Amino acid sequence: MDHEAETHRTDLMTITRYVLNEQSRHPESRGDFTILLSHIVLGCKFVCSAVSKAGLAKLIGLAGETNVQGEEQKKLDVLSNEVFVKALISSGRTCILVSEEDEEATFVDPSLRGKYCVVFDPLDGSSNIDCGVSIGTIFGVYMVKDKDNVTLDEVLQPGKNMLAAGYCMYGSSCTLVLSTGSGVNGFTLDPSLGEFILTHPDIKIPKKGKIYSVNEGNAKNWDGPTTKYVEKCKYPKDGASPKSLRYIGSMVADVHRTLLYGGIFLYPADKKSPNGKLRVLYEVFPMSFLMEQAGGQAFTGKQRALDLVPTKIHQRSPIFLGSYDEVEEIKGLYAAEENTA
Ligand code: FDP
Numbered sequence: 101m102d103h104e105a106e107t108h109r110t111d112l113m114t115i116t117r118y119v120l121n122e123q124s125r126h127p128e129s130r131g132d133f134t135i136l137l138s139h140i141v142l143g144c145k146f147v148c149s150a151v152s153k154a155g156l157a158k159l160i161g162l163a164g165e166t167n168v169q170g171e172e173q174k175k176l177d178v179l180s181n182e183v184f185v186k187a188l189i190s191s192g193r194t195c196i197l198v199s200e201e202d203e204e205a206t207f208v209d210p211s212l213r214g215k216y217c218v219v220f221d222p223l224d225g226s227s228n229i230d231c232g233v234s235i236g237t238i239f240g241v242y243m244v245k246d247k248d249n250v251t252l253d254e255v256l257q258p259g260k261n262m263l264a265a266g267y268c269m270y271g272s273s274c275t276l277v278l279s280t281g282s283g284v285n286g287f288t289l290d291p292s293l294g295e296f297i298l299t300h301p302d303i304k305i306p307k308k309g310k311i312y313s314v315n316e317g318n319a320k321n322w323d324g325p326t327t328k329y330v331e332k333c334k335y336p337k338d339g340a341s342p343k344s345l346r347y348i349g350s351m352v353a354d355v356h357r358t359l360l361y362g363g364i365f366l367y368p369a370d371k372k373s374p375n376g377k378l379r380v381l382y383e384v385f386p387m388s389f390l391m392e393q394a395g396g397q398a399f400t401g402k403q404r405a406l407d408l409v410p411t412k413i414h415q416r417s418p419i420f421l422g423s424y425d426e427v428e429e430i431k432g433l434y435a436a437e438e439n440t441a
Contacts, residue, residue, distance in 0.1 A: 113298035115141060115276065115287045122280060132193050133264070133280070136216050136241070139191035141296060143184040144237055144268040144276055147223065148289060150176060151270040155232060176229055177201060180222035180237070188218050195247045198255050198413045200224070200382055205252060205413055216263075217242040217255045219381040219413075224267075225350030234271035236352025240386040241265070255413060259385030259406035267386065269352045277303070277356065279393040284359070300360075305396040309363030309423040312343050313354045321370035325401070325433035329366075332429075351378065355387050355421070359394055364422035364430070369401060376418035380410045384419045397427035401434055 119137055123129045154176055181201035188194045189206075193214030197206040200221040218241055225235040241264040244254045266278035274289035276296050286300025312333045319327070333343040343363070348354050351365075358365045367378045378384050388398030388405035398405035398421035405419060420430045
């Protein structure tokens with residue numbers, strides 16, 4: 101009998117156990133982050149369960165219509181938002197919430213306030229919901245100095261000030277990828293236990309990659325460096341093999357594959373969308389934080405993504421993220437363009 105394998109199978113590292121272990125390395129910690137995370141995890145479990153029943157829900161009524169009980173069916177993204185907002189407020193550990201679904205930030209009632217701000221997209225990749233393709237939740241966490249005196253500036257901070265970031269992917273399995281600032285770990289939901297178990301410890305993105313991921317339908321409107329980079333992926337001049345293209349169109353799924361297999365994910369600016377499409381606070385920052393923590397890079401076309409200082413909560417930015425060498429190449433192409441301008 102393989103005793104080592106048996107030990108791994110029976111000594112389960114749940115996400116709570118993992119965060120408690122981390123916490124014990126900070127003697128000043130009072131467990132607030134562990135409590136916050138357990139509420140985020142609850143939201144992810146709820147959404148995972150709702151997403152897996154999304155096809156069945158059609159049997160009893162389409163979103164926006166009434167079901168057999170005469171109740172209006174909530175759209176999955178609206179429902180997910182409500183669940184996360186309520187879970188985060190009831191944790192008693194949050195003071196400001198910024199959600200992709202809500203135009204304004206939510207300031208938590210002083211009686212329930214804690215020291216964390218959470219920025220999140222409760223259900224990212226919503227155009228993929230109805231065809232059962234992988235979608236996800238993305239989140240980032242900031243800490244305030246004084247919870248009794250908070251303004252929106254607490255969340256209009258560069259991504260490098262985030263305390264933690266992560267995403268949960270609702271795919272063939274439900275996977276939560278988390279960084280609290282010392283590496284990246286992946287946890288898979290064991291549906292029979294209802295627990296996220298550490299399955300991908302210390303994720304490191306390969307330094308180089310063979311996959312590029314971009315919506316090529318926008319190519320006619322791209323800028324010079326993006327066009328040159330993608331051209332090089334397809335027709336390399338150095339005798340290397342062309343790269344493979346993979347594009348799901350769900351940021352969580354495309355970034356997850358990039359993190360595990362290496363390569364690059366691009367959502368550049370184009371003539372129609374000079375700021376790109378993806379949102380800084382709850383898409384670009386959390387994914388850039390994870391990429392850097394895994395040894396990769398994230399670049400906006402002008403600067404390191406995590407150095408960007410947002411001025412609006414729903415601000416957008418172009419983004420190039422992934423393997424260190426691939427992003428380095430994009431940076432070189434932008435620098436060359438600047439030098440010839
Ligand atoms: P979606 O519009 O389906 O919600 O920002 C949302 C997002 O998906 C990302 O998840 C995804 O990477 C991107 O938009 C896809 O955009 P395109 O359809 O323009 O490629």
